[in-house]
Amino acid sequence: MLVLNHTNAELLTFFLTxxxxxxxxxxxxxxxxxxxxxxxxxxxxxxxxxxxxEQSLHEPMYYFLSMLSATDLSLSLCTLSTTLGVFWFEAREISLNACIAQMFFLHGFTFMESGVLLDMAFDRFVAICDPLRYNSILTNARIAQIGVSVLIRNVAVMLPVVLFVKRLSFCSTLVLSHSYCYHVDLIQLSCTDNRINSILGLFALFSTTGFDCPCILLSYILIIRSVLSIASSEERQKAFNTCISHISAVAIFYIPLISLSLVHRYGHSAPPFVHTIMANVFLLTPPVLNPIIYSVKTKQIRKAIIKILIQKQCQI
Structure with missing residues (x-):
């Protein structure tokens, strides 16, 4: 069997599916x-x-929403070219370096989304549990620091993953299981011991989404406890309504992620196309649904969109 090492990485060509x-x-x-x-x-x-x-949207909640939208936009662009290239033009070939670059951004923006959802949970926690200090806690400078810290965290956990993938040697069978480069999929094609890569991948997962998810859950436990202490049922409902969009965003990110993990772990007897469709659903569901949810459920966003559309109609 032909073995190709990392010294001629530029010659390696993988085939997307x-x-x-x-x-x-x-x-x-x-x-x-x-x-x-x-x-x-x-x-x-x-x-x-x-x-x-819109000047009226220059508030912490909407800054975090813009971070989420920027992440979703980047996540979609990561896989757009290869996915549609495979479907439309049978453009299945991708070099190792291009594959690793796509893998870095794909996983990086996925972890970024998890971090932004945690930041948004913190925003809701402060807004409901400590409203008088909301503006003093979530200043523009602090929001920028939070965003940069999430970005640095993702780069820090992904760099070792990328560097150790570059050290792998690959066999002559270089067919990937998806229309994009996925870390687990890529390292499984290695002819050499990939245990370190698996450990690094798990560490990256648990130090990002594995940390963020329990923190989001904890924040909502504290939010619920705080809301239930409010005497007026109308105020309780108003407080819960401010969280609905974020809860929906958390659900459409983590439910497909958990479902995909379960399919990969226990769905070995399922047809291969089930794994592929689940993987694409996981990547496309949050970017597609998040703007719809926030447009429908957030009055300020909906009014701002209508205002811009009306202005464009008047210009025409």
Whole structure:
């Protein structure tokens, strides 16, 4: 068996996979994927635009929302070219360096989304549990520090993962299971011992989403305890309503993530296309649904979008 080491990485070519068993129908299957990408890109771009343009939205809650939209936008762009390239043009070849770069940004922005959701949970916690100090705690400088710290954390956990992938040697079988480069998928093609890579991947996962999820849960336990102490039922309902959009964003991120993990771990007997569809659902669900949820459930965002659309109609 031919073994290719990291010294000739520029010569390595991997082959991406569309949807196994449905290759003849990939062009038709690409239509809903294309629509989902279009919704994700346009929706998150609109959120960023309204937060940037509307002075009334220059508040901590909407700054964190713009971080979420920027992350979702970047996450969609990470896989757009390879996914649609495979579906439309059978462009399956990708070099090792390009594959590692895509893997770095794909996992990095996924972890970034988890971190931003934690930041938004902290925002809701302060707004409900300590409203009088909300503006003094979440200053513009502190929000910027929080965003930079999440970014540094993701780069710090992903750099060792990338560096150790570069040290692997690969066999002649270089067919990946998805239409993008996924860390677990890539290291499984290695001919050498990949235990360190697996450990680093698990460490990256547990130090990001594995840390963020319990913290989000804890913040909502404290929020619920604080809200239940409010005497007025109308005020309790108002407080809970401010959290609905964020709770929905948390659910549409973590439920597909957990489902995908369970399918990979226990769904060995499932057809290969099930794994592929689940992986694409996990990547596309948050970028597609987050802007829709915040546009529908957040009155200020909805009014700002309508205002911009009316202004554009008047200019026409």
């Amino acid at each position: 569309g949807i196994p068993g449905l290759r003849a129908s990939q062009v038709w299957i690409s239509i809903p994927f294309c629509l989902l990408y279009a919704v994700a890109l346009s929706g998150n771009s609109m959120i960023l635009l309204v937060v940037l343009r």
